[in-house]
Amino acid sequence: MRRVAVLALAVALSACSMAPKYVRPAAPVPQSWPAGDAYLAQSEAALPSVSYRDIFRDGRLRSLVEQALANNRDLRIAAANIAAARAQVRVVRAQQFPGVDASAGASRDSGANSAPRESYSLSAGVAAFELDLFGRLASATAAERQRALATEAAARTVRLALVSDLANAWALHAADAELLGIAQDTAANARRSVTLNRAQLEGGVAPRTELRQAEQILATAEGDVAAQKTALAQDRNLIQLLVGAPFDAALLPMRLDEVTGSIATLPAGTSSEVLLRRPDVVEAEYQLRAANAEIGVARAELFPRISLTGLLGFASDALGSLFDSGAFHTTVGADASYAIFAGGGARANVAVSKAQRDAALATYEKAIQTAFREVADALARQGTIADELRAAAMNTTAATDTARLTEARYRGGVASSLDNLDAQRSAYSARRSEVATQLTAVQNRVALYRALGGDQATN
Numbered sequence: 506m507r508r509v510a511v512l513a514l515a516v517a518l519s520a521c522s523m524a525p526k527y528v529r530p531a532a533p534v535p536q537s538w539p540a541g542d543a544y545l546a547q548s549e550a551a552l553p554s555v556s557y558r559d560i561f562r563d564g565r566l567r568s569l570v571e572q573a574l575a576n577n578r579d580l581r582i583a584a585a586n587i588a589a590a591r592a593q594v595r596v597v598r599a600q601q602f603p604g605v606d607a608s609a610g611a612s613r614d615s616g617a618n619s620a621p622r623e624s625y626s627l628s629a630g631v632a633a634f635e636l637d638l639f640g641r642l643a644s645a646t647a648a649e650r651q652r653a654l655a656t657e658a659a660a661r662t663v664r665l666a667l668v669s670d671l672a673n674a675w676a677l678h679a680a681d682a683e684l685l686g687i688a689q690d691t692a693a694n695a696r697r698s699v700t701l702n703r704a705q706l707e708g709g710v711a712p713r714t715e716l717r718q719a720e721q722i723l724a725t726a727e728g729d730v731a732a733q734k735t736a737l738a739q740d741r742n743l744i745q746l747l748v749g750a751p752f753d754a755a756l757l758p759m760r761l762d763e764v765t766g767s768i769a770t771l772p773a774g775t776s777s778e779v780l781l782r783r784p785d786v787v788e789a790e791y792q793l794r795a796a797n798a799e800i801g802v803a804r805a806e807l808f809p810r811i812s813l814t815g816l817l818g819f820a821s822d823a824l825g826s827l828f829d830s831g832a833f834h835t836t837v838g839a840d841a842s843y844a845i846f847a848g849g850g851a852r853a854n855v856a857v858s859k860a861q862r863d864a865a866l867a868t869y870e871k872a873i874q875t876a877f878r879e880v881a882d883a884l885a886r887q888g889t890i891a892d893e894l895r896a897a898a899m900n901t902t903a904a905t906d907t908a909r910l911t912e913a914r915y916r917g918g919v920a921s922s923l924d925n926l927d928a929q930r931s932a933y934s935a936r937r938s939e940v941a942t943q944l945t946a947v948q949n950r951v952a953l954y955r956a957l958g959g960d961q962a963t964n
Contacts, residue, residue: 522640524647524801527794533870534777534877543885555771557668560954563767565756566675569748570668576749577667583660590653597649601642603634603813633812641810644801651798655791661784665959671747672768672951678740679758680944684937685733688726691933695723698929702922715922722929761943768950771957773884780876783958789865789872796858796865803858806851879956886949894946897939904928904935 538544558567574580614622637643698719705711745752758764773779780786911928914920 521638522644522647522801523804524640524644524798527797529790530793530866530870532777532781532873534780534873536777538773538777538884539881542888544888545884555960557954557960560769560771560950561668561672561767562769563758563764565758566672566767569675569744569752569756570671572750572752573667573671573748574664577747578749579663579667580660583663586656587653587660590649590656594646594649594653597642598646600635601637601646604632606632632814634814636811636813638811639805639808641802641805644798644805648795648798648802651791651795655788655795658784658788658791661960662788665784665955667747668959669951669955671744672954673948674740674743674747675758676761676764676768676944676947676951678737678744679761679764680940681733681736681740682757682759683761683940685730685737687933687936687940688729688733691929692723692726692730694929695719695726698926699723705922711922715926718923718926722926722933726933761940761947764947765943768947770887770950771954773880773953773957777877777880779957780873780880783872783876783956786869786872786876789869793862793865793869796862800855800858800862803851803855806854876956880953883949883953883956886945887953890942890946890949893942897935897942901932901935901939904932908932 557570561567561570612624614624635642699716702711702716702719706713706716741754741757744757781790908928908931911920911925915922915925
């Protein structure tokens with residue numbers, strides 16, 4: 506009973522922890538999102554639990570995302586990091602339990618003037634099992650467990666970035682394909698203008714400057730055609746890298762209007778508390794918890810360490826009598842160690858752990874502030890992008906109609922060649938600008954999805 510009581514007391518004392526009680530810090534950002542001319546009024550509803558399938562509704566993009574989740578190497582690295590972190594928790598936690606060693610031996614001593622002497626032994630025991638009276642090992646285990654959870658949150662950040670980057674690359678391919686078509690149309694029109702201006706120059710009707718200006722438009726369009734072909738190839742290379750394997754080119758969109766209606770806008774709600782579920786913020790908080798636990802480890806180092814040793818076994822000169830009761834023996838011991846003078850190193854280590862906790866706190870707070878800024882930026886863009894789209898569409902319509910009318914007047918001898926060339930340049934620029942604005946609108950939806958933490962549903 507005495508042994509049981511001592512063991513129970515040791516276990517009770519080992520539950521003690523010298524780490525400060527963790528309290529989640531207040532978020533250093535406003536409670537609600539910014540408001541003003543650049544922002545739309547937000548819904549009172551809380552941010553729902555969503556999957557990427559709820560936001561990205563085109564089956565082609567979903568197929569690419571599913572392939573990426575299965576094949577992407579960054580995700581595989583993240584998964585390996587999680588496995589390593591979980592194993593490390595078990596490594597550290599194992600120090601809280603006694604290790605049992607077993608050994609066996611046999612020897613034969615043959616003297617020159619005496620009969621051979623044999624001896625046999627078999628023993629098992631506990632070597633230097635530390636009683637965790639001040640929670641040093643428990644705090645170390647807690648710190649490692651929090652780091653493992655931070656690693657899992659980091660993996661979710663990698664997943665969120667992968668899905669967002671793939672959606673952006675998918676949309677960019679559509680924009681580049683559309684820009685290629687615009688450049689090819691403009692180059693075809695420019696060739697007709699060059700042919701007409703050359704004929705007029707040879708007939709003495711038009712000066713050489715008009716031909717050169719037409720050739721400039723042609724050269725610009727042909728250069729853009731080459732650049733867009735390169736961009737499309739690079740888009741496919743990027744998507745293949747993100748997917749992690751070859752993919753079917755039929756899954757790629759060729760026009761932005763195929764993309765715009767297939768990507769939904771994730772509602773932000775009114776409270777900035779949703780930022781606390783962003784995986785990078787969650788990761789930073791787990792790192793803060795780990796740093797808090799490390800203070801307990803450092804504080805426990807200020808107190809003595811008490812270790813127990815125990816050995817039981819058998820020893821005999823004859824193998825046949827090795828397990829007789831007379832051959833059984835036990836040894837129990839205890840050891841206490843305490844550094845009387847270490848130049849203040851242990852107390853300095855406590856100061857180090859506190860400073861590291863303060864740094865982790867600042868990192869956590871900055872993660873929240875960065876998240877708030879990213880959401881606010883996305884909301885500001887969301888609040889004005891509709892006006893930009895309307896303006897871009899009006900500009901394209903007006904510029905295209907002006908180019909058509911000016912060309913008709915030019916062919917009728919009413920407008921000059923310079924007027925016609927200027928109208929072509931304006932129409933080309935307006936069409937490219939509208940595509941860029943449409944791409945910005947799509948990327949804004951993806952940015953808001955990413956800034957708000959993306960997937961919160963189990964996929």
